Amino acid sequence: MKNLKLFCLTAFSLGMVLISCEEEEKGPLIGDDVSPNVITDVTVENLPGGALIKYKLPQDEDALLVEANYVRNGELISARSSIFKNFISIEGLKETAPQDVNLAVVDRSNNKSASVKVTINPETAPIDKLFSSFELVPDFGGVRLKYNNEDNIKAELLLYAADENGSISYNQSAFIDNDNRTHFTYRTFEPTLQTFGVAAIDRWNNITSVKQTKVLPLAEIELDIQEFDNLFLNGDRQDAFGWIMPNMWNGSIDGSGYHTSQTEAGVTIAPYTEPFHMFTMDLGVTAKLSRFKFWQRQGSWIFTHGNPRYFEVWGIDELPADNGDSFEGWTRLVENGEVIKPSGGAIGLNSAEDAASAASGEEFEFPIDAPPVRYIRFVNLKNWSEGKFIHIMEINFWGQLAE
The missing domain is CATH 2.60.40.10 (Immunoglobulins)
Structure with a gap:
């Protein structure tokens, strides 16, 4: 009995010590009021x-x-x-x-x-160096802002446009990071001479003045998908699983799209030195193209499987006599095209931003000095599963019809 009482007393005392320790105010391990020496x-x-x-x-x-x-x-x-x-x-x-x-x-x-x-004595701020490189020039459907982000800073590029009274006011923004872009195009403007302005703000809220200039945007239309047609040149891959080429211009990113065989290696056509999957399509009209957009296979397939990740696009105004055995006479409209996954996450792990990006489509611009074309050849260099087969839901083009 005595031993039991002693055990209980010891346990109670230990508990009080633990409680006391827990209630003790935490502070520096070393406590003094002596100032350190200077640097x-x-x-x-x-x-x-x-x-x-x-x-x-x-x-x-x-x-x-x-x-x-x-x-x-x-x-x-x-x-x-x-x-x-x-x-x-x-x-x-x-x-x-x-x-x-x-x-x-x-x-x-x-x-x-x-x-x-x-x-x-700080040197010229990166935001001011960026601003000094700004140049607004005409582009399809709007204005192109050329810039040199040599310091690779994050910045918001603010576009101002004149209203019906001629007053300049904020219109829209673009956001840049440490990427390799050298321009951004602001669209939705009519082809009439207008006054535009541009400014920049960095992550420390340093904002520049507004640089203004008059620009005449180039007219731009979306090509009619009802005019599109499929072709089959030498080297093109056959469709598979009932997913045929015309599905890419049926106006829907749901249901079935276009799919090539997962077992075919593809064909090597110069200037390429290895086989790739490719397809050719007829726009139905000759046009000076400004940009194009394609939509991935949606749902759980985004940024995986046969959706194109690295690709190139070629164009020509008349079909060559060699029926596709080479790219002689073709113009490379997109070189080393790459689809970027916004989150940068692993394959199969998609954020809400990834899903929104895939749903809005993958848009790529063509060189503004590219010649008018009628026929398009899409070369899939690598899909998201490291293979070469393709599946695409929809494809659209914009530009000006050739006279």
Whole structure:
């Protein structure tokens, strides 16, 4: 009985200790009120829109990080860099005027060292370099904004258009990232001389002025799918599973589309050095094409199986005498075309954005100086299952009818 009482008392005491520990306020493992030493040997490398500041760290054992305080767009900004680095980056500055940055060491007790003031001289901000490259030129159905994003920044490109009273107001936006694009086309405009403006804003809310110019958009129509017809040239693949070519211009992305055999290797036609699946179609009219769009097989098939991932498109105005044995005389309208999955996720894992993108179709522009064509040849370089067979639900083209 005595042993039982002793056990209960010990357990109760241990429980109280645990409760006491749990209620104890958590704080730094090392607690003091001694300020750390300052950084030394500071150097500055001025960069577009900021600077890279390097320094020698103090020997304080409890030093935790280096904090930089500076002003950006009228707001006090605090940037921090781990004690395991000997530098800190200052970003997002639009002005090129000299600016002070105050650097302090912070230790594990949240004590701060005295500040070391450094003056930086930011170079031209990336958003201003981007803006200086802007050029608005005519394009089919609207205006093309040419640009050079040499710093690979994320930015919103804002288009302004004149209203019925001639006043410039915001119309639409495009978003760019660190990709290889050099232009973007804003559409839905009539082919009449109009005043347009363009500006840019970056992720730090630095915004440029508005550059204005008058542009005459090029007329653009959607080609009538009722005029389309299928052809079969040497090297083209036969349809399979009852999914025939005319399904690609029946006006629906549901049901059956076009499908080639999954067991055929394809044919090698110069300039290609390996066999690919391809098909040829007749637009029914000769047109100077501006762009085209195709729709993947929908549902659980998006971004997988036989949906094209890498492809090329060729065009010609008259069928050649060799009946497709070569691409001599053809114009390559899309070179190294690639379908991009927005989420970048694994095959079979699709986000809501992926589904929306597939439902809206995959659109690609043709060179603005490409000649008028009537016949289209689609070469599938690789599908999403690493194979060469194709399935496509629908295909549309835009441009101007040749006179």
